[in-house]
Amino acid sequence: MISIGERNKRLRDILGALFYCSYEYLSERVPSVFLRAGKLFFRKWKFLLDYPPPERLRVALETLGPTYIKIGQMLSTRVDVFSEEFIKELEKLQDKVPPAPTEEILSVLGDIRDEFLEFSEEPIGSGSIAQVHTAVLKSGEKVAVKVIKPGVEKHIKKDITILKLLVNKLAGFVKPLRDYRVPSIVEEFERVLLDEFDLTKEASYMEMFRQFAVEKEPRLVIPEVYWDYTNRNVLVSEFIEGTKLTDVKNLEKFDRRKLAEDFVIVVNRQIFELSVFHGDLHPGNIFVLDDGRLAFVDFGIIGRLCPDTFSAFFMFSYAVMKKDVDLIIEALKMVGAVGKDVNEQLLKRELLIFLDKYYNRPLSKIDAEKFFYEELAITKQFNLVLPEELLVLLKTVTHTESVARIIYPEFTLPPVLQPYLKKLIPKFLLDDFRRRTMKTAVSYTSFMQRLPSLIESKLTEKEKKDYFPLLESAFLLGGACVLSFKPLLLPLYLAGAGAYIFFKKGEG
Structure with a gap:
């Protein structure tokens, strides 16, 4: 749970960054008194006005920290929302995040750490969510070890909760947020971010690409996954030299x-x-x-x-x-x-x-x-x-x-x-x-199975005595479908249809 004080402090920071990132837009649409009040209330973020709008957005996201750097990287794909200048600036966002101490990373490894003869003190890469170390297995293979940083999932979930709250509130009266379906975009970001906390999913995709490379694409190499040492928080794979x-x-x-x-x-x-x-x-x-x-x-x-x-x-x-x-x-x-x-x-x-x-x-x-x-x-x-x-x-x-x-x-x-x-x-x-043909055939089959009961449920007793021409037409249409997709089953279908009509008439 997020404390009210923690939530309000973070919310104020996000609103301050948002205020200055949309300053030109606001200055054309709100009275100057509100702009002056905003400058006073969010003065901590006034430095953002020193940058042109595209660069301002990037700097604001970097200042807000790892969660928003990650969101900014994903925003760089939203070419339907941002202009080319903004996209180019967002693409500059890199996970320049200090690594977690090696002792903390080793604690995440648990028993897997005993499988390594060597484990590098310094990571070869450190991002918002995980960092990568080199290691040597007891069998002698050099590997790359990707590890989820301890505590980062909880921190990012807090930030996403606050962002969703803010966006859903603002979307009620800020038209561009509604026009570009920003609340649903944030929902998508949440799903993508949370997926990154399960490294077995990444490992599964690596296996898919590796199989494709081995069977069909000799120009491509994908690192081998060491599944015996891989779990939700740790991914051990072949180290690529190149x-x-x-x-x-x-x-x-x-x-x-x-x-x-x-x-x-x-x-x-x-x-x-x-x-x-x-x-x-x-x-x-x-x-x-x-x-x-x-x-x-x-x-x-x-x-x-x-x-x-x-x-x-x-x-x-x-x-x-x-x-x-x-x-x-x-x-x-x-x-x-x-x-x-x-x-x-x-x-x-x-x-x-x-x-x-x-x-x-x-x-x-x-x-x-x-x-x-x-x-x-x-x-x-x-x-x-x-x-x-x-x-x-x-x-x-x-x-x-x-x-x-x-x-x-x-x-x-x-x-x-x-x-x-x-x-x-x-x-x-x-x-x-x-x-598409198979999808249509399945839909028609399902419909034909339900058609007699649907018709019968809508007819009066008198109408039920007279509805068999319609039912027979339905069976004829069903026969056409069988003839189109499975001709060998047509005799069986006709026998079943005839028996059904015979016994239903007998009941009448």
Whole structure:
């Protein structure tokens, strides 16, 4: 439980940061007397006015501490809410959090600590939630040991509780919070943050990616998980030795063009063939091994697509390529992004103007990241709010170009991806058709099973004597479904239907 004094102090800090981060917005909408009162009450945070608005938000989040640094990192995916300038600034947020003392980390390890011959005193990485040490197992393997910091879960839960309380209260009378569904975004942040406190989930995703790499993608390496030493608070995995992408000078020994192309294809294969992808592929999480293979580490943030969202994304991508604005809007409707108050005709016009700007350019002349941000500007103009999973996907797709250009500055995304996507479209359409057909068949089967009782419950005694033509029609429709999906079962179905009608008439 949070004490009232602790809650009020934290609430005042959050409100102070929020007041100055939205100062320009407030100055246009509230009387100056309220602004002066706010400056006096929140004077501790007045230093934020020394920064331009995008940088101000980043500094405020850093000042509020680890929970808000983490939230800021997740906000950097909300390209439907923030402009490009804000997103670029939020992407600078790093977990510059002092590590917990090694004695505390060893206490979290419990009996597992006895399995190590060596355990490094200094961590090789420290974030808001966990820190990573190197160690050597008794069997001689060098491993990376990720450990949840003691007490941090309780602290973050307190901050999230206060934030939810504040946002839910403010959403009642601050329209932008309602327009962009900020309360639901905070709920999503809470779910993502709490997921990070169970390292077995991260380990499971590592196994999924590792299996994909071993069976289908030889260009990719994923660290092996040591399950005997892994639990909710501890993740022990293979230690990766390689060149970080941030070490640009040492990349010269590799074929950098091929490396960039391999990176983009690997990421997109995860998206389009697994429907699961690494959601935090900044250069610090990518290594190049001596043989030129790529290794991904730190799977704390994962993008996971449900089939319907993936279908909408594919439909959207295809529609953009074909300049089909009707299909673009249908894709947006599939994910619930188009509200009832949206002027669809005006939206179509804006989309056409936008696509005209790019449509006749050579693919090599299109900057995917710029295209993406201009595209998202339209969603903000019409208050279209995309689901979190789709935003993470869109941002990952475009972010791959930025990372690829670190490897090879002349890299362009579309020419690399076009042949791969072109080959994939027929398979995707066939798989999606099969999935939807099966879903429809199951729905019709369930409906046909319930139809007789539904009809009978709505009829009077006199009507019941005369309803059999309708019932027979229903059985005929059911027979058509059986004939379409399981023709061999048709004789059995007809026998059952005939027996049912015969005995029901006999009862009448």
